[in-house]
Amino acid sequence: MSPTATAIVIPDNATSIAGSPSVGESKSVGVVSPMSIAPGSSEASAKSVSLVDELNTAWTHIVQSVTNRASRSESNVITVDLAPDESAQEFSTRLRMLLLVMNRAGGSVSATVSPSFKGDTYPAMLALVRGFESSGASDDWRPDGPRSIRMGNAKHLFVSVDMPVADRSPSPDALIEIVAAHRISSEWYDQRVSPRASSAGLTTVMFGVPNAPGSEYANSIFKRERTKNLSGRPGGIHFSRQTNWSATAAV
Known part of the structure; x- marks a missing residue:
């Protein structure tokens, strides 16, 4: 996510959205409903959908924060605790779909x-x-670079710590989502993400496992930002199962 990156480094296979299986095969066009993604039958999928249901309050806060970004100058940072065996992928997929659909006209x-x-x-x-x-919207989006999706005027980028790519896109102005934030160092984040996370009203959401063993968590961006939220940082909101997923540090 560095604004100075110039080299595109990608493996030989499975590296881009355009290379994903089945892309473009469906020709039906419809209106996307982010909550209509059919879960799989596996136990992991069932757990993921259950987590989506539990995070309804967080969903509301995130969507409201993004929707109201034009009316405020400060940024919001939201941290969400997960268990070691939990994945927020189903939740995140629905959120990304909603943002792309919601902003495809305005950008x-x-x-x-x-x-x-x-x-x-x-x-x-x-x-x-x-x-x-x-959801019947396979013709409504298109790849826009090696790791980005565009729907109308809305764009979503995908960034990897271990395999960055050059991207000349404007900096995020709606949402930055940090997946497995307990595995991302605060030093890397400050060098590569923070310089492009300065838009007024930007919402940053971090999913992570609290108190994960080892030095990785100790130096992680999740530990740092979670601690700030729990200390009552203005614009900081924290969600945890221990508090029944209610917002525990909103100021």
């Missing part, structure tokens, strides 16, 4: 930052493509 730039391309970024891109296909 917006949002981004997802993940630690690993193979383990996090590519599955997230594929889930978004399949979400549009399953």
